[in-house]
Amino acid sequence: MKIATYNVNGVNGRLPVLLKWLQEADPDIVCLQELKAPQEKFPETSIHEAGYHAIWKGQKSWNGVAILAKKNLEITEVQRELPGDEDDVQSRYIEAIIGQIVICCLYLPNGNPFPGPKFEYKLDWLKRFKKRTNDLIKMDLPAILIGDFNIIPTPFDVHKPEKWEDDALFRPEVRKAFADLLKKGWTDSIRTLFPEEKIYTFWDYLYKAYSRDAGIRLDHILLNPYLKPRLQSGGVDKHVRGWEKSSDHAPVWIELKEV
């Protein structure tokens, strides 16, 4: 079972890139972030023709998340928002059970500029997320937290850490939130597979960041203790970032052993 996450940065603007990658990578389950499309503008037909069905939560202009699965895999939707704030109108969370695994697809708030209300929103979102993930650990089910966390977990995950000290992606508060998840028993699958390697998932469009490999690692796949023993392989499809009209993120994927 191959499971991937990809911040597409506009699902319609990037549709050719998304379809090309789907065909090449052939994942069973894909979580998408930053659809940047209202609910009715999700390219359902094209996704279908590519061999997938999907659930999604859109929003005009910004945010938006989706879960795609091969048509032979049933998708049972569990949540279409992160519980805990009825006034939160941003489409950043969708959760489903597929192949007996709980898949939590998330697009965590960016939080910049720090300090300010956007950073406070990020911290609040993290608080709600912590509650949800603690509930999931208690439920004794295989579960994955997957998506664009907008968190650089450690200085090793950024090209020039000194330039990011006051950035909302790297602030101690959010790094601690990520570290707390690991402490609770979630496994950072990519870092576990490649403990010593420089691995990035995002390269800015500016400054020739991709050709200089000046990146950051923001997109993560966390496994609960039930799933950890099934982790087989994984990686970042870095070359996709070099394609014409690509997102500024690259797809990240893992493979799980069948039970």
Place this chain on the structure above:
DNA sequence: ATGGCATTTAAAAAATGA
């Protein structure tokens, strides 16, 4: 130290991103 890029919405320029 500044600006450099790219999306959406909507018809120019603003908001957002990381």
